[in-house]
Amino acid sequence: MGEGTESSSSSMAGEKGLEDSSLPVNFHGNLASAHNDDELLNLLQQAKASKRTAVVNYGAPWCHACRKMLPTFCNLSNDHADALFIYADVDKCAETTQDVRYTPTFRFYRDGDKVDEFYGAGPQRLRDRVWLHT
Secondary structure, three states, X not given: OOOOOOOHHHHHHHOOOOOOOOOOOOOOOOEEEEOOHHHHXXXXXXXXXXXXXXXXXXXXXXXXXXXXXXXXXXXXXXXXXOOEEEEEEOOOOOOOOOOOOOOOEEEEEEOOEEEEEXXXXXXXXXXXXXXHHO
């Protein structure tokens, strides 16, 4: 792997909160992990600038329901290459996630505006919402 050629999403399995090696590989480079508030804001700005829908999974490594939803979230990133999928660790993105009350929380952004949100584990509900917004 050449320096600078591997996207951050393809090395996702080694990142904190996404360390489960059984997670599917992201084929489109549209799955990213925010390790701090600045990264999250930057990713949301990138989605807005590129006119892509952003699907944000607000979770935590200690959350059982979050771990349960990660494979579905990763698979959806492969099925919907036109959207940007972002995993935001609520402990590391404390400023931008102050209003997140439950983990996991899934938010959908279009043109920089939040257009939908739900929380809790529900793989089919997540699939339906992603289909609706992408």
